[in-house]
Amino acid sequence: MKHQLKMASLASCIALGMGTASVARADDPKLDVVTDPSFVPFEMMDQETGEMVGFDMDIISEVAERAGFEYNLETMDFNGIIPAIQTGNVDIAIAGVTITEERAEIVDFSDPYYDSGLRILVSADDDSVEEVEDLKGKKIGTKVGSTSYDYLEEHLGDEADITPYPGSSDMYMALLGGSVDAVFYDAPNVGYFSQTRGEGRVKVVGPLYEGQQYGIVLVKGSEWVEPVNEALAEMKEDGTYDDIHAKWFGSASDE
Structure with missing residues (x-):
């Protein structure tokens, strides 16, 4: 509103x-x-x-x-x-x-x-994740062809189950449905979802990763x-x- x-x-x-x-x-x-x-x-x-x-x-x-x-x-x-x-x-x-x-x-x-970066999104009741390192061993949703996918591959590689989705709505629905434990993606998009469709159901955690510019x-x-x-x-x-x-x-x- x-x-x-x-x-x-x-x-x-x-x-x-x-x-x-x-x-x-x-x-x-x-x-x-x-x-x-x-x-x-x-x-x-x-x-x-x-x-x-x-x-x-x-x-x-x-x-x-x-x-x-x-x-x-x-x-x-x-x-x-x-x-x-x-x-x-x-x-x-x-x-x-x-x-x-x-x-x-x-x-x-x-x-x-536009100045941006990458953020982590998890379920509202998940207190196990505070930074990217905490995503090891978890299922993570991100977007095909994105810098967030590249970041995850570089920093976690085989230590996490990384799933790239074709659309941002797909990865958010996967988080809400329990198919993934977290979403890692562009900060403004993650923040917008957490305040709209995901309000009360998800939360943004951790710092801003990789200061980026569009x-x-x-x-x-x-x-x-x-x-x-x-x-x-x-x-x-x-x-x-x-x-x-x-x-x-x-x-x-x-x-």
């Missing part, structure tokens, strides 16, 4: 802020943008309208207006996003994608637009890297980014 009130109360503010952006022209190019439909609250399907909404959706809409392009939005499983950009099947991706050296070898990233993904050598970066910089300078952040996460002091 608190989240919904924030969205409603700040909607007009966001609209006013976006009104200052450059308006897309009829001759603006139309790019193919892809996202992962299950990474709430960054991107998710509005069940009433059938449209994708979320923090990333507001960011890319504003970036497109300022950078001077229109776009077709597509969705796919997270695991297919980097390959789709690498092969040029789509032009841009925004899906809470962590900037890594390995990924940067095959795709281009914008400047960072970037907008573009085809290697894309001409749109600079315009996208300029748009992001303008948004942060004029307060539009802060308005969008407050709409979905609250102000920095509320986090």
